Amino acid sequence: MPVLRKDPVVKRWVIIKDDQPFKLSQLQVEDTTPKGDTSKCPFCPGHEEMTPPEVLAYRSKDSEPNKEGWEVRVIPNKFAALKNEGELNRKLFGVYDKMNGVGAHEVIIETPEHFESFYTYPVSKVEQIIWAFVDRYDDLRKDKRLRYIQIFKNHGKAAGASLEHPHCQIIATPVVVKRVMEEIDGSKEYYIYHDSCLFCDMIDQEIAEGIRVIEKNSHFVAFCPFASRFPFEIWVLPLKHRADFGHISEEEVRSLAEIMSNVFKRLGRALSNPPYNFIIHTSPVNSPGIDCSKFYHWHIEIMPRVIKTAGFEWASGFYTNPLSPEEAAKLLRNA
């Protein structure tokens, strides 16, 4: 019998349809190994002039900006969804709202190596990438027009990546994004009832039950969420309550790099390097009206893109997942 499970934060129901034995062959796993014509890749070293000038780079001391010699390089997106000049100019048109598309859209080129990925990186490389997230996050929040900083990654065509050279993206928006507002509203409601952080309580329950946990280290836990939308969906949460990703400590950065590195190696082995999105959900910035520091809890969601979403998901916000998170966690622990 299929089972309905509810995500306690956003009250999203999923159908865990594991009444038939699960076979990996049910999934559509794109081969995400780079095929690479690196000669035309705008993110490969030596091609720095093909991109807008860098806003951040970790590079050797004897190298020049926008030349070779970098290890991580951050640039404005050439095809930016939002632009950083101008005023918001918010206007009402009858029942509708409209404003200028002010914001930021950056690309974090993770490595000069075209053929590497989170499936192959050493921990030190993952750590470097997380530091780039932190540095850009800290810088972007200084722009008082911005309300939310969304860090995310598309890996593979099925996940929406248009270039295969490993990169993440940041889009900073002048409004708080809908999904995060839903998480804030849901965790606020829980806080009012229980006087505790829903995410902290969820972490306690996951660690106590153990069946959905993949890895745990000194500062983080990775588990397949109870109401997983997708096969092998993975959430990574800091053990210490913090709403704001920007408040991550040095020790936590190291610990996060370790757990992310392990989790991606397990996922890569279990599913032959599948396409995925990962996203960081954190509290809004420059939003004194939204004080969620007591009850919101920043985290990472990793969503392998191995099944199709269709009309029912779009219509309902329901998801149908052929693999239980308990089984997924077991497969990942054994991978």
Add this chain to the structure above:
Amino acid sequence: MPVLRKDPVVKRWVIIKDDQPFKLSQLQVEDTTPKGDTSKCPFCPGHEEMTPPEVLAYRSKDSEPNKEGWEVRVIPNKFAALKNEGELNRKLFGVYDKMNGVGAHEVIIETPEHFESFYTYPVSKVEQIIWAFVDRYDDLRKDKRLRYIQIFKNHGKAAGASLEHPHCQIIATPVVVKRVMEEIDGSKEYYIYHDSCLFCDMIDQEIAEGIRVIEKNSHFVAFCPFASRFPFEIWVLPLKHRADFGHISEEEVRSLAEIMSNVFKRLGRALSNPPYNFIIHTSPVNSPGIDCSKFYHWHIEIMPRVIKTAGFEWASGFYTNPLSPEEAAKLLRNA
């Protein structure tokens, strides 16, 4: 400059990025013309034994159930997401909720003709399909365990269709789906402020402005919504305020068939028969606690699947659309 627009119902922001001139070649339009090996198609006439027994069929008087001679045929989905036997058995597990996957999942085979579609149907065929929606809707709501009846269609592989023979689906769930609860919450908030239905006010504004309207007839209007998520997104709304799709009148069925037929012919001409999802959003059933009859307004959303959604959309609930609804409506009016 890109522009941010807000959907007034669910407060979803979209980025209309029409700062570059739009070209149809920007879209990824799958050719959805059926290629058809009809000899193995379970929905073709003569193959009725390949499906579960029908729950409804419009068929000639001299034909037998589960044999040829039908014009529309409704069957339980062989690979049902939810099952109609058993009790809900709702249980709490710490912070989590779980219940049995009780519900219904049906397939509406629209026509015996494998190679037809909404792009080619005469009005009378569309009318027949809408009557099948109404008849199944009326029957399913009698099951008091069910709270929501979701009617939807996946057309083309990019929209999640696994069989090309024209069909719609119905999934009835024992909980009200998240997207509809969001619409109910949003329109309730508006009703409290304005003492009027947000959808009715939106219809008035659309008809007065005209720039996003594609078609209007005696009972319905079709327009590209102000905060369109996708290029050529289309909403169809009844002019008369009604929360419940099941209350549609005979005259309205005819009028809806006419506008749907026209709208799909325009879409097919403008974009060479693209893949799409369409969904009907209506008020919950068997939910006396949710009285939204004054402020909710049933409607149809048509979403062509011609651009990819990636990490940013998943992370944020934002959408990026390269075509303004005003331009889309113009292209559709001229198609």
